[in-house]
Amino acid sequence: MSQTVHAFTTDVPVWKPYVTPLDLDEASPEQLEALQVTPSNNKISDYVLVLAHDVETLKHRSPLFNGVMYNRGGLSRAEREIGAVGASIVNRCVYCAAVHASRYNQLTKDTEVIAAIFQDGVEAEIDPRLMAILRFSAKLSQCPPRAEPADLAALVEAGLSQAEILDLILSTSLFGWANRLMHTLGEPVRE
Amino acid sequence: MAEDTDVVAAVVGIEPGSALAQVVNGRADIMALTQNTHDGALTPKDPGGLSHAERAALAWRIAKINDHKGFENHFEALLEQAGAPDNAVRLADIWFDGGSDARSRALIRHVDLVAHAPKDATRRDIELLQEAGLSDMDIVRLTELVAFVSYQIRVAFGLQLLRGIA
Structure with missing residues (x-):
């Protein structure tokens, strides 16, 4: 039985979606590209598979996120x-x-x-x-x-x-x- | 949207060559990706169950909830470009709750909740969208729209503050 976490913590919980994530077997070429699926990288989080339902934002969102959090200077x-x-x-x-x-x-x-x-x-x-x-x-x-x-x-x-x-x-x-x-x-x- | 458009720069009124423009140019890659996401959220090639007009109207509603005049004008213009059909225009009316149409009621309720008080959202709020007939794909599309527009408005709001010292 899993329990919802309500209090702030640094012990990272598991994220469970309320909607059904994309089934990779049904992914379009555009979705696969946005997910950057490669044989060596086949573990994709439920979160990203949920966002893949809106591929036209996800494909820009991933590089934007990395840039904002990790770019130089x-x-x-x-x-x-x-x-x-x-x-x-x-x-x-x-x-x-x-x-x-x-x-x-x-x-x-x-x-x-x-x-x-x-x-x-x-x-x-x-x-x-x-x-x-x-x-x-x-x-x-x-x-x-x-x-x-x-x-x-x-x-x-x-x-x-x-x-x-x-x-x-x-x-x-x-x-x-x-x-x-x-x-x-x-x-x-x-x- | 024309490819050389930058909605944030236009809404904030960043003058080319200004001190603020120089600061923002340091993150030109992020600003370009922000514009690309704007186009993906507002005018996607495959809009699914949320038309371009409905997206523009709901974005206009989000701009009103955030009390951001510049983005209100932008999304109103986008709604005009999408033909401004009556059933979409009504979604932008902050005093309209969807009336007798279950789908409109569900869209408006959820947009208002996620724009204004995402902290109050629960599983039940997603179930209400599903009960109103939205597919899980359209629920994600709708959520991305609210979430992205909330981001873009904050970027512009912050830059407007920054201009005061740049």
Whole structure:
């Protein structure tokens, strides 16, 4: 019997879809290309197989996601993960928060920042630069977005360049997208 | 959409050669992929059970929910380009709940939920779409539309803030 995970955690759960994932045997050439199916890479997650139902967005979404989170220069990878975590907390996507909080911990070899964020949300007592990043991310993630010039000024004050702020806008917005897929099309469970 | 169109740049009003343009050019690849996804979500070659007009109308609705005037104008224009059939136009009316049409009711209910409060979504919300006759493929298409437009609006909103200091 599997159990739905409701509390934020860095112990990454299993994601179970509410809709039926694409059956690879029925995939079109365009879907296979978007999934980049090769003999050596035949393990595709249920999440990606669900998104493959809309191949005309998935084929651009995968490279976009990798670019926003991992491309060179600009904001550090760890700080992009804080943008992702801020959005995932606002949207209560427990799965996304788990994946990206644990990635932050791996990148920084630190668990205290995430523990503080999971306990106190945007009020967490963390390093001022991370606090400015988290708060901007949480406010941009509201609907309608609530980030203000003062929130941007706090980022500048904390030392972020304009290129770094752009990367934060992109990683935060990307999780406004990812959370709305992952949290509404399925749920995180423990088996 | 013409291939040289960049909706975010147009909505934000990024002047070529400006300080903001220079910053954004550092991520030109991401902006191009954002435009490609926009075209895939709004005007796909295979729209499945969600017409181009319905997509534009629902995107206009999402822009209203996000209180983003620039994107409201953009999606309204896209709806005009799609012929603006009455049954689609009504989907953009924020005071319309779908009336007596079960499919329209389900589409509007879900778009409003996922745009405004995705944290409140549960399995039951997907079942309601299925009960209204949507296929799982169309449920994914609809969700991608709401999720992508929510992303694109936040990118533009952030760039509009950034312009204040660029």
